[in-house]
Each structure stands twice: as C-alpha cells, then as structure tokens.
Amino acid sequence: MDTLRGMRTFVRAVELGSLSAVARELQTTQPTVSKTVAALEQELGVRLLQRSTTHLAPTEQGRRFYERARRVLEEYGEAVADARGLTETPTGLLRVSAPVSIGVLRLNRLVQEFLASYPQIEIELILNDRYVDLVEEGMDAALRLGANLPPNAVARRIALSPRALVASQAYLRAHPPIDTPQDVLNHNYLRFAWASESVELQGPNGEVQRLQANGRYRINNSLGIRESFLIGAGVGLAPAWLVQDLIDSGELSWVLPQWRASAHEVYLLYPARRYLPLRTRVFLEFLRERLLELPGFFDVENA
Template sequence: MDTLRGLHTFVRAVELGSLSAVARELGTTQPTISKTVAALEQELGVRLLQRSTTHLAPTEQGRRFYERARRVLEEYGEAVADARGLSQTPAGLLRVAAPVSIGVLRLNRLVQAFLALHPQVEIELILNDRYVDLVEEGMDLALRIGANLPPNAVARRIASSPRGLVASRDYLARHAPILHPQDTAAHDYLRFAWAGDTYTLHGPGGETAVLRGDGRYRINNSLGIRESFLIGSGIGLAPAWLVQDLVDDGALQWILPQWRASAHELYLLYPARRYLPARTRALLEFLSERLPQQPGFEAVAA
C-alpha cells in the first residue's frame, strides 16, 4: 500500500472524526477511505479506529499511533521544503508543556505575544508539574527547570535564576532580625512538601551554611508558597523567577542577599529530530530571546 497516503488518511480521519468528511476533503468516496484505513490497520496488525454508524474515534493504540504519524507527515513536509529550498511561514498547531507556576507567571503572556506575531499559529499550552515525555504525549516544545533532562530530546539552556531566602516586609518587621544564616532557626520556614528539612546556602568567601527548614506549613505548589510569603506566613527559599516582581514592587524582600542557594537552570526541550516545523523553530527562538528578559532570570552564554 501507499504508506504515506495511508498515514495521511488516518490522521485526517482522527482530526475530522468522520471517514465521509475525509472523503469529501480528498475528493473521493467513503468506501475508498475505509479501505485505505483498513489496509493500514492490516499492515500494522492493530485496530486504529473504533467505528459505528454515528461515531468514529481512535483506539488507545490509534491515539498513540496518531501522534507519531502526524509527526512523520510533518517531518516529510519539512524535508521536502528543505530539499526545495523553500522558506515556510509558521502555521499550524503547537503543543507546549511547562510547569504550572512558571507557566502562569512567566510563559502565558509570552505565548500570547507570539500568537499576535504569527496569526496562522495555534498553541495548546499544557501546564503540569509532572514529568512529560515529549514524544509519547505529542509535545512540540517543553519548558523545564533543572538538569534532570530526558535522553530523547534536545535541550537548550537559555537562562538561570538565582535562589535565596525571602519574606514579606511585614513579616520581617514583626520578627527578630536575620543578620546571619543561623538566625533563621528562630523563624517559621515555608517549604515545598517534597523538599527535605535541610537546605544549603553559599556565602561570601566560599562559606557554606547547612540550615534546617523548620516550620508548620508545607505546600506542593510554587504559587501557594508565593502567596504565603505575601501574607507574611514566614521565610523561605525561593527562585528569583517566582518572586522578583514582588521584590521589585516592595512587597517582599531578599534576606541575606549575599547568601544564595544553587540557581535554577531553565531549558527549552524539543524532540530530537532533524526537521523541526517552522512554527516550532519560530517559538523556540522567540522564547530563547524573551524568557531571559523576564523578572528573576539571567541570560546564559550561548
């Protein structure tokens, strides 16, 4: 069978939800489309679509195969355009993954600014703090903090964000002054639910302080910690990308600014393939330029 034709027919069947709709789009008959999909299923040895007189939907295997097939077709189109020396206008759907807090605070507005520049592009922004497999879940691009990077993706380090102790000015006015790292022991410490009960700060002259983070409140979300700082619930260790705008506004204050924890490293990830769609390349370059300019980030050498 014509495999590319079979892939295209199957992908459009999933996207349109109807074999007859695919037939109309391709200028052929519904039985012809049905035979093409059946031949693809026979070649693969799996059922890709569940059909009824009124409904069509991919099976679990079909859903997974659809994500891969769509990318095969995109890569083929990009390879053809590259071979012909054609430039492409960014167009089509982009699926982007990011952690919840940085997605809400720093990425959301940038994505919409990108859409304003590229009216033929659509973006589906998926905010999730769990590990996301780009290929398995059909993501074109992902924003990730930290060095635990997947082997099946290309990672571009674009920025870093220093981390330090922070609290509201109101909290600091009501409690004992913190002049040295050891003074933090007398304060309520806010921390992530999954973090350990100790943390390390690096100070001037190569000094290191290993401190206990004792407090009665733990939470598993960065936005929750940010809000807790604002209402004066305690001190805590935070990356600058999470709080720098509030520091600049005067609501929060860095504590012992000469003492810092290890920085957050920011990466853009994309699937390890040769031909990236024009829309992916455009967003990759846009975010590589704009994200380091956001509050709390520092650009890194290319």
C-alpha cells in the same frame, strides 16, 4: 488509501496507547481512526495492533513497523520543510508544555505576545508539573526547570534564575532579625511539600551551611508559596523568576542575599529531530530572547 495518513494515525496510536486518544488529538471519531489503522493493516497484509476493550498494544510486526514508520514521517516532514525553505510562512498548531506556576506567571503572557506576531500559528499550552515525554504526548516544545531532562529530547539551557531566602517587609519587622543562616531556624520556614527539609546555602566566600529548616506550612505550588510570602506567613527559599517583580516593588525582600542556594536552570526542549518545523523554530527563538527580558531570569554567563 492515504498511506501517509495511515502511518501517522498508527504511529500516534502506538505512542498514545489509545485509539480514542488519537481521535481526540485529530478531532475525529474513534471509528474513523480504527478504520484508518485497519486499512493500513490490510494494505500491508499484517496485523499491527492488538486490541481489546481495555488495552491497545503493537504486535511484534507492529513494533518493527512503528520504528521505521516514525523515521519515515520525520524524514518526510524534514523534506517538506526544506523544500519550502525561506518562502515558508510559520503556520499550524504548536503544543507546548510547561510547569504550572511558571506557565501562569510568566509564559502565558509571552505566548499571547507570540500569537499577536504570528497570526497563522495556534498554540495549545499544557501546564503540568509532572514529567512529560514530548514524543509520547505529542508536544512540539517544552519549558523546563532543572536538569532532570528526558533522554529523547534536545535541551537548550537558556537562562538561570538565582535562589535565595525571601520574606515580606511586614514579616521581617514583626520577627527577630535574621543576620546569619542559623537565625532562620528561629522562624516559620515555608517550603514546597516535595522539597527536602535540608537547605544548603553558599556564602560569598564559598562557605556552605546546611540547615534543617521546617515550618508548619508546606504547599506543592510555587504560586501558593508566593502568596504566602506576600501575606507575611514566613521566610523561605525562592527562585528569582517567582519573586523578582515583588522584590522590585518593595513588597518582598531578599533575606541574607549574599547567601544563595543552587540556581534554577531554565531549558527549552524539543523532540530530537534533525529538522524542526518553522513554527517551532521561531517559537523557540522568541522564548530564548524574550524570557531573558523578564524579571528574575539571567543569561547563563551573567547569573
């Protein structure tokens, strides 16, 4: 049998917890995947997986074999990439994860630019706001906001995006002026559904003010917040990556721009391997350079 193919199939079965999920990923059938794993078990002379109609889990021998097989496959991938060296052309499939709003608003366009430059690369962009384990879900790279990062990935902080209060010109004209942070309490405050009511702002002299700001509307999506600002629904805290283009066009305005909340930290993540495929390396470098050219993103040294 093709032992490497069998090892790859088995490793993904353990990571995904389902033979049908492996079949979908490999674009084949579940019986084919099952036969591949069975052939590997026959070659090794041990049972690697415990199967039932609803559950799939490695046996004790399977757990031990998985750890070594995963390392062997990574070493093999590194050896192939190293042997190809500078003559390699970036090819193959890249699976990329990102939060929904930044993916739709900013990353989607960059991915299209990248594909135009590298015609032999395919990209599957998975937009999801939940925590994503890159290894378990077979992701080659991820764009993440914030410092809550997975332990089994390498994280490169590539940009910062300042956060401050924002509102539309129409809203500001129709409501009492906001001259101090405390004035925000007299306004309809828009916030993310999962965010705390407590807002911490730091002034130009290092002074910190905490507000218990609340309003009648909360939403769990950044694009919804952006639209709400545009229609004059209220004032709220927003990162520059979400609204800087609207600030530049005059549709929105920073409110008390000298008072800021903690910035969004922007990270590029990839699985913790010593050697990355060329397609992953060129994609990560492309994002690192191009993201800083978009509105609302700043170099970590200049934000």
